Amino acid sequence: MTEFVLALVLGLLFALGTFLVLRRDVVRVVWGVSIISQAANVYLVTMGLLDGTVPVLEGHGEGAGAVTDPLVQALVLTAIVIGFGTTAFALVLTYRVYEEHGTIDLLELGGETDGN
Amino acid sequence: MATEQVVVAPLLVALVTAILTLVVHRYVRVQKVVSALGGLAYVGAVAMLIQRVRSGAGSHGVEGVLTYQLSEWGAPFGITLVADDLSAFMLGLTAVVSLLALAFSIQYVDEAGQRVSYHPLYHFMLVGVTGSFLTADIFNLFVWFEVMLMSSYVLVVFYSGPQHTKAALQYVVLNLVGSAFMLLAIGGLYSTTGTLNMADLARRLADPASFGISLVPVLGLSAVLFVVFALKAGIVPFQWWVPAAYRAAPAPVSAMLAGVVKKVGIYAIIRLYFTVFANAAPMDLSLPGVVGESTLAFFGPVLFIMGAASIILGGVAAVNRDNVDDLLAYSSIGQVGFIVIALAFAAGGVVAGWEAPDPYGSVAVLGLAAALVYSLNHALAKAALFLASGAVYESVGSIEFDDLGGIAGRMPLLSTGFFVAALSLVGIPPLLGFFGKFLVFDAAVNAGSNLGIGLALLGAILTIAYVTRAWNRGFWGERSEAVEQATPQYGLFATVLVLAVVALGVGVAFDPVVDAAIDAANAALGTGDYIEAVGLEESLTSGGGGH
Numbered sequence: 048m049t050e051f052v053l054a055l056v057l058g059l060l061f062a063l064g065t066f067l068v069l070r071r072d073v074v075r076v077v078w079g080v081s082i083i084s085q086a087a088n089v090y091l092v093t094m095g096l097l098d099g100t101v102p103v104l105e106g107h108g109e110g111a112g113a114v115t116d117p118l119v120q121a122l123v124l125t126a127i128v129i130g131f132g133t134t135a136f137a138l139v140l141t142y143r144v145y146e147e148h149g150t151i152d153l154l155e156l157g158g159e160t161d162g163n
Numbered sequence: 164m165a166t167e168q169v170v171v172a173p174l175l176v177a178l179v180t181a182i183l184t185l186v187v188h189r190y191v192r193v194q195k196v197v198s199a200l201g202g203l204a205y206v207g208a209v210a211m212l213i214q215r216v217r218s219g220a221g222s223h224g225v226e227g228v229l230t231y232q233l234s235e236w237g238a239p240f241g242i243t244l245v246a247d248d249l250s251a252f253m254l255g256l257t258a259v260v261s262l263l264a265l266a267f268s269i270q271y272v273d274e275a276g277q278r279v280s281y282h283p284l285y286h287f288m289l290v291g292v293t294g295s296f297l298t299a300d301i302f303n304l305f306v307w308f309e310v311m312l313m314s315s316y317v318l319v320v321f322y323s324g325p326q327h328t329k330a331a332l333q334y335v336v337l338n339l340v341g342s343a344f345m346l347l348a349i350g351g352l353y354s355t356t357g358t359l360n361m362a363d364l365a366r367r368l369a370d371p372a373s374f375g376i377s378l379v380p381v382l383g384l385s386a387v388l389f390v391v392f393a394l395k396a397g398i399v400p401f402q403w404w405v406p407a408a409y410r411a412a413p414a415p416v417s418a419m420l421a422g423v424v425k426k427v428g429i430y431a432i433i434r435l436y437f438t439v440f441a442n443a444a445p446m447d448l449s450l451p452g453v454v455g456e457s458t459l460a461f462f463g464p465v466l467f468i469m470g471a472a473s474i475i476l477g478g479v480a481a482v483n484r485d486n487v488d489d490l491l492a493y494s495s496i497g498q499v500g501f502i503v504i505a506l507a508f509a510a511g512g513v514v515a516g517w518e519a520p521d522p523y524g525s526v527a528v529l530g531l532a533a534a535l536v537y538s539l540n541h542a543l544a545k546a547a548l549f550l551a552s553g554a555v556y557e558s559v560g561s562i563e564f565d566d567l568g569g570i571a572g573r574m575p576l577l578s579t580g581f582f583v584a585a586l587s588l589v590g591i592p593p594l595l596g597f598f599g600k601f602l603v604f605d606a607a608v609n610a611g612s613n614l615g616i617g618l619a620l621l622g623a624i625l626t627i628a629y630v631t632r633a634w635n636r637g638f639w640g641e642r643s644e645a646v647e648q649a650t651p652q653y654g655l656f657a658t659v660l661v662l663a664v665v666a667l668g669v670g671v672a673f674d675p676v677v678d679a680a681i682d683a684a685n686a687a688l689g690t691g692d693y694i695e696a697v698g699l700e701e702s703l704t705s706g707g708g709g710h
Contacts, residue, residue, distance in 0.1 A: 068340065080340060080343075087347050087350070088346070094351070118353075122350075125302075129313075133313065133316075137339065144332055147323070147325040148325055
């Protein structure tokens, strides 16, 4: 059941991200990219199986049983930090685009001639 | 000794230089000196590493493959860095281009720009490139890609004018989506194979039954990963970010992006698809147009189609551009097509086991060697041309063909550099480009691909067409007013000339280069040695007892 819910949520997140990336507004595009990368992070966590227990408990007391893979969680931490940096940069860039062009509408941006 | 410190030397040098240039950013002169010394030290570190690899030193008794285990954690538990002939070849190419582009930058980029961020970013980009060439861990590869990209984002938007911000926005969003895809592919590969270490991955794929791996999802995930690498390499249909980004970036950065950063995508394709995924046990593909049971049987035709499309699109589009940078950007799409099509022949050679005359032995080795020599040629020649374009801009104040004309008479030194680099791109003997093209044709002939020969021929003709046009409109003909009033920048011209002379020198003394390329090709195909050198352990305790 958990797996089904997770798969559904992931699918929705990716759909939402894709929808936003295809918008005309640059800020929405940046939101979309950041949602896609967060969805990728959630997906990565689910790759480590969800039904185990905390890894440090192994060998301490009875009934520790199956262990959730801690590696993917370490990977996700790295990916979150990178995602944070890139999202911040993308937002600053958006502001800079607004300063330079006076608009963040992608159609208007694309319509400008290459001469300037 | 399992760990070779020399493997991390280039990485450390670039990283330390990046940090030092940040520390001394208040003192512009000191910063320039530190940056230049760092560039030289990088070349020294790479030379040391290449010398060590080529002299046959190795880890776990495998000659020519050096490994470094981070914090002495045994593979596959820790992160492994591997330097073999393939990595050494790519690092050598990086070292030459990066030093000259740096020498160019110090004179070219304006003082304020250099003071703020240029040097740290440049060296951080170098860190990312170096790490990508050395790592043997697919998640670590993702991290190095991000290090490289993060710096390149800022370098592309460096001038932050209207066109630059627009180009950078496209470049950033595209690569962020690419990074998310890479993460998905890596996560999927980890969950299906249970490892991130490339050597371990190759070993497990060879024996999927005993590790409980289903190979078909691995193929699908590797295809997702392939998209990311194709995006980095700028192959059709992922090429459209290239012209805007190259045009926006400062000339020395365009030289690095086209010469070196693109090759990271090519390297990743060679390393992962030829060393790792090609090792997978035979599987039933039953896909239309795919003959064979290896992963390369699937990627061979894909590489061929993408390479062919790149050659045609890049070549045709380059012919009628209005300015030098756009022409060079489209040209590099076409030139990377040549590299990719050579990889397609190599993939066909691996699948069918075709033989080739000595000294290659097989079409697989010949195709890979062709791709590598072509990469080196493209790195040197295209970097020289982008630097030449920057030098023209700095001297004349424009790179639009309409404003140019008659540079050859006005600035003969620069024109000589441009001419030699352009001839190398076309492939005139004794320049390196001739051998690059020759090897690609040789691979096509030995692969028995008439279509491939035709495409390569078409690409060569298109190259001649656009190079001739650039020369005619920019360097020959009547001197335009802007050229007449130009102030020649001899320091910049010298850098261009040095790169062109390197392309000439490497062509004249081609034997060691082709030997290195053949060894690199053999290293790429020598999965067994790669696995053995990494020295996989079965459990975390070094005694092998386990618990």
